Amino acid sequence: MKRKLNENDVPEAVGDKGVKGASGKATFTSLDLDSRLLQAITGEKFAAPTPVQAKGIPLALSGKDVLARAKTGSGKTLAYILPILDAILKRNASANKQAKQTTALILVPTKELAAQVTATLQTFTAFSAQDVRFENISRKEDAAVTRSRLAESPDVVVATPGRATQWLNQDVLQLGELKHLVIDEADLVLNYGYEEDLQGIAAALPSGVQKIMMSATLRTEVDTLTALFFSDGAKPTILDLSAEEAAEKPTLSQYVVRTAEEDKFLLIYTIFKLQLIKGKVIIFVADVDRCYRVKLxxxxxxxxxxxxxxxxxxxxxxxxxEEFNKGVYDIIVAADENEVVGDESGKRKKRKVEVNEEEEEARDGAGAGAIVADTTVVEQADAEKAEAETAAQAPKAARKPRRRRADREYGVSRGIDFRHVSCVLNFDLPETSKSYTHRIGRTARAGQTGMALSFYVPKELYRKHKPTSIPQCEHDEKVLETIRSKQEEKGGKVDEWQFDMTKLEGFRYRLADALRAVTRIAVREARTKELRQELINSEKLKRHFEENPEDLRHLRHDTETHAVRAQPHLKHVPDYLLPAGGKAAVAKEVGSVAFRKEKENGLRKRRAFNKGRGKGRIAKGKGLDPLKSLNAKGRGRK
Structure with a gap:
């Protein structure tokens, strides 16, 4: 490709500018992006832009405000990152080495999504790293470190609204020269309790800021955001790709299984042992306890x-x-208890079961509702600091014991880029069709095929097996009815999975053995062990443990008293239990995710080899008896 220097002495492609590919579709070259960005795109082997990129990037490059709706996995992140980077590169090239200012602020609802956006920025600035600086201020670190990073005025700042407001109020984050504001997963931001933070950010914005909002749905939350950030009467360009998505060939197969509560465990056991589903799988469950129960x-x-x-x-x-995307793990058991999070103060209300769309929209618009998170989980550092300061200022009589709560900036079903997921398995059906849509969006991404399999408990089977029952399953049939109707409106179809449960009757005695071993105490111990190990491996606590070795000793010697009983016979499937097909129906080590590579003992192998050759062992048998084979004439004589 021929290149020449433009008026800013930056190389750019010539000859095919504005030309579409041979198939008539837009190419990245035709989008008039900086050549260094094109190099990064080529390095990632992206053949052509997705529909949201092909239509959204030109709008953003022209400086228009954009409100885009596209399905999960359609490439929305790149649709706003590329035009922002292009604008920054052009401004910096003509800035005559003036002092840099923060010109782009990207707001995301969760810390995981903030890290993902930062990784994308790093990938696509590979050839322009000296000209573009970006910082993620949502991660957990010392306040002095964040302050020093912001003091250098990075070009792009990635943050959750709560963290951005914190540093904005301290005059550390400067928005006076801001040119671009992005709100990713816009319909989710308000549900995470950031409305007051967003109001403060909107009030601090200078005039003329380009606003880009990306969302998987266009709902009442998005209307609230547009009213907040476009109060001057301006209206964004709405980019809705529903028609294009409906015309696409479906790549996602959706199935449901009618099952009793204890049969959910029987199904996942046989699914993995008989290799009914191959590839990477995300298992969604209702809460943290359920998460460890399924794992054990x-x-x-x-x-x-x-x-x-x-x-x-x-x-x-x-x-x-990261390890899942690299292929280290094949199965993730995800407790997405923050599907919809309540207000910022942590006063979460359990949302009612969805019955129709009007009720769902009313609840979602009010930002109410959440699955109650477990109260014994670890709090984040910023929340601890805020509560500590509040407690210090309050009278002693008014101080109350602090309750631990889950991280409100956590979410699995939205934003996180799980790669090459072959199946999303809804072990516990979500409470709304909206949550179901976001969950199944983890598979069948970027043109790949995928499957969504959901278990549902009919009303007559609810609470028939109390040890495995949870309250969320009571309304599975109503939720499933809503899910079916919503998927039909979008051109999808939810079918019954044709599976003969009678063929699994031979496995039931093994199911009973395994369920008896996974007690509530075992689940509690597993959670404690996981957190203890995280504390031991924490880099931030390393110095603390060096100064307080007794704390580390207590952690390491705090052994489990109620470990799950080991049952080796359950790991193997005898031939008489197999369905038609015998051993061929069972994959070797199906779903096995080794945490470390099991290496063969080389010394033991060599000893066994020598033993087979008669070396390195005590000689036995006739002819090898030293008394009978004694040579009286001396060595070497006959």
Missing amino acids: FLEQFGIRSCVLNSELPVNSRLHVV
Whole structure:
């Protein structure tokens, strides 16, 4: 490709500018982006822009305010990152080395999504790293470190609204020269309790800021945001790709299984052992306890998995997602208890079951409702600091014991880029069709095929097996009815999974053994062990443990008193239990996720080899008896 220097002495492509590819579709070259961005795109082997990128990037490059709605996995992140980077590169090239200012603010609802956006920025600034600086201020770190990073006025700041407001109020985050404001997952931001933060940010914006909002749905929350950020009467350009998505060939197959509560566990056992589903799987469950219960249950059969929930520190959650994308883990058990989060103060109300669209919109618009998170989880540092300051100022008589709560900036079903997921398994059906849509959006991304499999408990089978029952399953049939109607409106179809449960009767005695081993005490101990290990491995606590070795000793010697009983016989499936097809129906180590590579003992292998050759062992038998084979004439004589 030929290139020449433009008026800003920046190389740019010539010859095919504005030309579409041979198939008639837009190409990245035709979008008139900076050549260094095109190099990064080529390095990532992106052949052509997605529909939201092909239509959204030109609008953003022209300086228009954009409100885009596109399905999960359609490439919305790149649709706003590329035009912002292009504008920054052009401004910096003509800035005559003036002092840089923060010109772009990207707001996201969760810390995981903030880390993902930052990683995308790093990827696409590979050839322009000296000209564009970006910082993620949502991560957990010392306040002095964040302050020093913001003091250098990075070009792009990625943050959650709460963290952005915190530094804005302290005059550390300067928005006086801001040119671009992005709100990613706009319909989710208000549900995470950021309305007051967004109001403060909107009031601090200078005039003329370009506003870009990305969302998977156009709902009442988006209307609230547009009224907040476009109070001057201006209206954004609405980019709705529903028609294009409906015309696309469906790549997602959706199935449901009618099952009793204890049969959910029987199904996931046989699904992985008989290799009914291959590839990476995300198992969504209702809460943190359920998360560890499923993990411990699968371990009884030698099926290893990892957990992902708001109880884990944010760095651990990011690491789990990263390892899953690399292929280290095949199965993630995710407790997405923050599908919809209540107000900022942590006063969360359990939302009622969705019956129709009008009720759902009314609840969502009010920002109310959440699945109650477990109260024994670890709090984030910023929340602890705020509560400590409040408690210090309050009279002693008014101080109350602090309750621990889940990280409100956590979310799995939205924003996180799980790669190459072959199946999303809804072990527990979500409470709304909206949550279902976001969950299944983790698979069948970027043109790949995928499957969504959901278990639902009919009314007559609810509470028939109390040890495995949870209240959320009571209204599964009503929720499923709404899910079916919503998916039909979008051109999708939810079918019954044709599965003969009678063929699994032989596995039931193994199910009973495994369920008996996974007690409430075992679940509690598993949660404690996971958090203890995170504390031991924490880089930030390393110095504390060096100064207080007794704390580390207590953590390491705080052994479990109620471990799950090991049952090796459950890890193997005998031939008489197999359905038609025998051993061929069972995959070897299906769903196994080894945390470390099991290496063969080389010394033991060599000893066994030598033993087979008669070396390195005590000689036995006739002819090898030293008394009978004694040579009286001396060595070497016959």
